Every structure is written in C-alpha cells, then in structure tokens.
Amino acid sequence: MKYQKRSFEEQIIMSISAAAALCILPFLVIRIINQDWYIAFLDFVAVASTTGLLAYVYFTRRTLFARWVLSIISLAIASGTIWLKGAEQIVWVYPAIICLFFILPPQLAAVLCAVNVGFIGYLLHADMTLLDNVRYYFSTLVTFFFSYAFSDRMRFQQVQLQILSYKDPLTGAGNRRAMEEKLIDIVKEQRQQPQKVKACLLLIDLDEFKKINDQLGHACGDEVLAQTSALIEHMLTSEQYLYRFGGEEFVVLTDGNLEQAITLGESIRQAVNDFPFEQGLHITVSTGIAEYQFDETEFEWLGRADTAMYQAKSAGRDLCCLAAS
C-alpha cells in the first residue's frame, strides 16, 4: 500500500493522529518524570489512542469510525486537561477546534466546537479575570470562524474537483475515466453473479461529423455534441449511464436485458434523427449494441460493440447493429 494512493480523508486522519501523538508524547514523559499521574494517564490515553487510530486507518483504510473517534479524543483531551490543570492548558482548545473542522463536515464541527468552547468557558470562568474570559471567547471565536471558512471552502473545492475528474467538460456526460471504472465494476459484478441479467453496452457514433466541423466550424460541432449528449441523457433512466468515449463517440451502459437495449438504441437513433439541431442540421447516429458475454474483458466487450458500430456505418449509417456473440 503506497501512501500516495491513499484518499484525502485517510491522509488527513493519519496526519492529524501522527501529529497529535508526537506532540503529546513529550508532555507524557514530563508528567511521568514529575509523577503527575492523573494528567500522565490522560496524555497516555491520548498518545495510545491516536497511535492506534493511525494504525487502524493505515491497515483498514476505513475513515468513518476513525473520524468520530479522533473528534471525541480531541474534545475529551482538551476538556480533560483543562479540567485537571486549569487555565494554563487553554492553548489545547485551538488545535482541537482546527482538528474538528478538518475531519468533520463544517456544520457538525461548528456545533461540537460551540458546545466544547462553552463547556471549557464554564470550567474556567471562575479562575480567570473578566478580561481573560473575554480574550478566551474572542480568540476561540476567531479560530472557529477561520476554521469554518477554510473547511467549507476546502470541501466545496474537493467536490468540484471530483466532479471535474469524472465529467466531460463539453457535454456534461461521464468522461472516459468514469466509463472505464464503471466497465470494470460491471465486468467484476457479472463475473461474480453470472446468473444475473446481462449488462449491455451501446456505442453511439455521430455520422459524418467531420463535415459539420469543416462546413460550419468547430464551435457548431461542439454545440451538436452537447445537444446530442443532452438528448440522450434525457432518455436514460437512473440505472443507465452515458459517457463520452472519444471525439464524437458516446457509450451508454445499461443493466437491462438485450431487448431493452435494442429498444433504447432505436429510440436514441430516432430521437437524434428527429431533433431540430442548429442551422437546420440533420444529424444521424450509428450504434453498435453488445450484451456482456461471460468472462470477456471490458476491452473485448467494448471491441465487439465497436465492430457492430462499424457494421452499422458500412451498411449505410443511421442504423443500430447487434454485436456477434
């Protein structure tokens, strides 16, 4: 298992766990030397649990449970150490706030932090001057708002990046990477459950697309691709997936039987034929339809659909052809 291949969440939880264990360890040693046993025990629990979490995520790659445990540890350690040692330990509130905003959704982190800050404020208010109390609430509030803004922005960008990495920017259909991953999943599933209804693949290629580019320009070609994609997408159910395979080629993956796939292919062919494209263009598509055959690879499956699509081209275009078994 290479560290680089780990998900962002795994990396965050492992890094925070490692940093927490390393930062608290020297204090554990100092507490033991000073024979300050209660807080030594608390530090020991913190070091042991964060090290355990690091190992847990490293070996299992599971983050949900680890995320919750790490949140609880952060809050418990910050509150516990202040409860035992008083205001001198207040500095541990700030990393705990930041930690929570890193590992939990911002709204949830906000609620837990507010409760924790309030609880610690309650523990300390009698030991601190009025000015110290004001300073405590203002400084935690500032940390809270910066962490919230950062976490919210980071999560938004993460979602955007994920969408971008699986979508074709021109048409909004899934891109080739998304298609390959889905194909691998389907092939795996079909191999494990051969009795299940077969999956089907439709390879749809726009006919004589080069002429549109040559005669009306690349921008018009782009518009036709986007409109065709939207048209097809509109005809699919939630169990049917559209991908842009290459330039003017689309792939539809469906878990229905072969008859349903043929009906879908025909409906798409007809819908494209009838669609009033820009500048009065009349567009047609040639489609190859292939049902998954037990034990073939995703490339063999795609290859059979491709051959069927070329048969449709050779037979005059604007046709659906069924792949040979």
Ligand SMILES: Nc1nc2c(ncn2[C@@H]2O[C@H](COP(=O)(O)OP(=O)(O)OP(=O)(O)O)[C@@H](O)[C@H]2O)c(=O)[nH]1
């Ligand atoms: N506008 C536009 N054109 C593209 C894009 N990607 C590929 N193409 C063009 O699509 C055309 C595909 O041409 P061909 O492979 O010759 O196919 P065709 O003209 O559709 O002919 P047949 O497939 O035989 O019907 C090429 O001119 C590519 O430049 C794109 O993103 N936008």
